[in-house]
Amino acid sequence: MSATLTTALWDLGRGAGVAALVAFTISLVLGIVTRSGRDALGLGRFGLNEVHRTAALTGVGLVAVHLGTLLFDPYAQLRLVDLVFPFLGSYRPLWLGLGTLAVDLLGVITVVSLLRDKVGPRVFKAVHWATYALWPVALMHAIGTGTDAATLWLDGVALGCVAAVAAAVTWRLSPSFDTRGWTRTPRQVAR
Numbered sequence: 001m002s003a004t005l006t007t008a009l010w011d012l013g014r015g016a017g018v019a020a021l022v023a024f025t026i027s028l029v030l031g032i033v034t035r036s037g038r039d040a041l042g043l044g045r046f047g048l049n050e051v052h053r054t055a056a057l058t059g060v061g062l063v064a065v066h067l068g069t070l071l072f073d074p075y076a077q078l079r080l081v082d083l084v085f086p087f088l089g090s091y092r093p094l095w096l097g098l099g100t101l102a103v104d105l106l107g108v109i110t111v112v113s114l115l116r117d118k119v120g121p122r123v124f125k126a127v128h129w130a131t132y133a134l135w136p137v138a139l140m141h142a143i144g145t146g147t148d149a150a151t152l153w154l155d156g157v158a159l160g161c162v163a164a165v166a167a168a169v170t171w172r173l174s175p176s177f178d179t180r181g182w183t184r185t186p187r188q189v190a191r
Helices: 003-036 044-072 093-114 121-128 131-144 152-173
Strands: none
Touching: 003 044, 003 131, 003 152, 044 093, 093 121, 093 131, 131 152
């Protein structure tokens, strides 16, 4: 494999990983805003939900690019087993393992989200809560592995993502979160 192709695979893999972190940050923040029932960005409740889902699916696609390019990159030396089973990699096994753990969580969340109508609201909601575990695990992977770890630009992206998620989660946990917005009404049962 030529050095140019190897460099291109490495750059694409790194860029897709960072872009996925940003997409998942947007998805998590918009998920919280959507849950609040407030109108934001002039999109309304359903528009926000669509942007939330689109950001999440974009993140899934970017993770696929991230994994695919690094799997074929001779420098990264990923094996198929490293994509499924955490902490077995030879390169920075803790940090790579966190990435694998994030991919495993992402797989479960994605499948259940796509099958939302089949699994029902209780299962969907229970599994969807795992995004609160997925996001920090993916962030730790991004910060701890790769050649961009501790660079100013990656630190800036990570800090921006942390600030956005911290603000959204803090708001989600505050008493004012439920004070306005839409309220759910129970379905009327046909008799």
